[in-house]
Amino acid sequence: MKEKRDLLRIVKSLDENKKIIALDLSGKAQGRGIYVCKNLECLKKIKKNKRIERTFKVPYDEKLYEQLEKEILNNE
Numbered sequence: 001m002k003e004k005r006d007l008l009r010i011v012k013s014l015d016e017n018k019k020i021i022a023l024d025l026s027g028k029a030q031g032r033g034i035y036v037c038k039n040l041e042c043l044k045k046i047k048k049n050k051r052i053e054r055t056f057k058v059p060y061d062e063k064l065y066e067q068l069e070k071e072i073l074n075n076e
Helices: 040-048 051-056 062-075
Strands: 007-015 018-024 032-037
Touching: 007 062, 018 051, 018 062, 032 040, 032 051, 040 051, 040 062
Parallel strands: none
Antiparallel strands: 007 018, 007 032
């Protein structure tokens, strides 16, 4: 178990019947959210197991993973 501030939130929301998956840095965006730890090892496991795609039932999005990696590297 980790504190919320030690995690990154990814949120799925609907925008005109289109599913949008985005990094929620404020932690207050509306929609269904999941939390991931702020380290590259965790991100590698999430990517390998397709955790985001399976949880939100969306196709793979390389831009989202690039954004997550950038945010993790900025916090180190």
